[in-house]
Amino acid sequence: MSTPSKPVIGILGGSGLYQIDGLKDVTWKKVSSPFGEPSDELCFGTLEGHQVVFLPRHGRGHRVSPSDINYRANIDVLKRSGVTDLLSLSAVGSLREDLPPGTFVVTDQFIDRTFAREKSFFTTGMVAHVSMAKPVCSRLGDALVAACEGLGVTVKRGGTYLVMEGPQFSTLAESRMYRSWGCDVIGMTNMPEAKLAREAEICYATVAMVTDFDCWHPDHDAVTVDQVVSVLLGNAGKARGLVKNVVPLLGAHQGPCAKGCQNALDHALITSPEARDSALLEKLSAVAGRVLRK
Numbered sequence: 001m002s003t004p005s006k007p008v009i010g011i012l013g014g015s016g017l018y019q020i021d022g023l024k025d026v027t028w029k030k031v032s033s034p035f036g037e038p039s040d041e042l043c044f045g046t047l048e049g050h051q052v053v054f055l056p057r058h059g060r061g062h063r064v065s066p067s068d069i070n071y072r073a074n075i076d077v078l079k080r081s082g083v084t085d086l087l088s089l090s091a092v093g094s095l096r097e098d099l100p101p102g103t104f105v106v107t108d109q110f111i112d113r114t115f116a117r118e119k120s121f122f123t124t125g126m127v128a129h130v131s132m133a134k135p136v137c138s139r140l141g142d143a144l145v146a147a148c149e150g151l152g153v154t155v156k157r158g159g160t161y162l163v164m165e166g167p168q169f170s171t172l173a174e175s176r177m178y179r180s181w182g183c184d185v186i187g188m189t190n191m192p193e194a195k196l197a198r199e200a201e202i203c204y205a206t207v208a209m210v211t212d213f214d215c216w217h218p219d220h221d222a223v224t225v226d227q228v229v230s231v232l233l234g235n236a237g238k239a240r241g242l243v244k245n246v247v248p249l250l251g252a253h254q255g256p257c258a259k260g261c262q263n264a265l266d267h268a269l270i271t272s273p274e275a276r277d278s279a280l281l282e283k284l285s286a287v288a289g290r291v292l293r294k
C-alpha cells in the first residue's frame with residue numbers, strides 16, 4: 001500500500017506580506033513556468049514540521065501591479081512545487097459598516113469584475129470548464145476561522161469579495177453599486193487567482209484583511225495607499241500569527257480533500273483527444289497532468 005502524501009501548504013502573501021516569519025530551513029528558489037514569469041522566486045521552508053511554499057503575489061518590494069501579475073504562472077509554479085492547499089492573504093476595503101478596519105473576513109464567494117487578465121489555463125486546443133459555484137474550499141475556510149479564533153482576531157465567516165481591475169480605487173458610484181449588490185469587501189487580486197487554483201485542482205481559501213472603508217462611508221475619507229499601509233502594519237502581525245496557527249491544522253490533514261477541489265477536472269474536459277493541441281498539453285503537464293496522462 002502506498003503512503004498517502006502529506007499536504008504542502010502554499011501561501012500567497014498580499015500587500016504588506018512579502019515574507020513569512022518563523023519558517024525553518026528557508027530557501028528562495030526560482031521555479032520556471034511555461035506560462036511565463038511568476039511574481040518572484042518561491043520561498044520553501046517548514047513550519048512546525050510542515051512543508052510551506054510562500055510567494056509574495058506582488059513580488060518582494062511590491063513591484064507588480066494587480067493587472068500585471070501573471071496569475072497563471074504563479075499558480076503553475078505552486079502546483080509544480082507540490083502545493084495542495086493554498087491560502088491567500090489579502091488586503092481589502094470594507095463595503096459594510098460592521099466590518100471595520102482590522103476585521104478579518106474568510107470569504108466564501110467572489111464577483112469577478114476584472115477584464116485585463118488571462119483567466120484560464122485551458123485555451124484553444126484544450127478546453128475545460130470547471131465549476132466555480134463554490135470557489136472556496138470550506139475545509140481551508142474552517143481552518144482559517146479556527147486559527148483566527150485561536151488568536152482572538154475578530155473574524156467573519158463568509159462574505160463576498162468583489163474583485164475590481166484597478167489599479168485605481170473605485171469611484172463613489174461603483175462603491176455604492178457594489179454595496180447594493182450585497183458585496184462585503186473589495187480588492188484587486190483574488191480573481192483570476194481562485195479560478196486558476198480550481199483549474200489546477202488546488203484547494204484555495206482567502207483571509208481578507210480589512211484596511212479601509214473604500215470611499216462610500218460618509219464619516220471616513222476615501223481610501224489612500226497610506227491608510228492601507230498603516231492598517232496593514234497592524235494586520236500583518238496578526239496575519240503572521242494566523243499562518244503560525246493555521247499551518248499545523250492543515251498539515252495534520254490526511255488523504256485527499258473530501259470537498260472535491262482536488263478532482264475539479266474530473267468532468268471538465270471537453271476537447272476530444274484527437275483535437276487536442278500537443279504544445280498546449282505539454283504546458284498543462286503540471287496543472288492537469290493527473291487527468292491528461294490517463
Ligand SMILES: CSC[C@H]1O[C@H](OP(=O)(O)O)[C@H](O)[C@@H]1O
Pocket residue numbers: 013014015057058066089090091092187188189190225228
Ligand atoms: C495597497 S492597496 C491595493 C492593493 O492591496 C490589495 O492587494 P492584495 O490583495 O495583494 O493584498 C489589493 O487587492 C490591491 O492590489
Ligand SMILES: Nc1ncnc2[nH]cnc12
Pocket residue numbers: 091092093094164169170186187188211212213214215223228
Ligand atoms: N478599497 C480598496 N479597494 C480595492 N483594493 C483594496 N485593497 C485594500 N483596500 C482596497
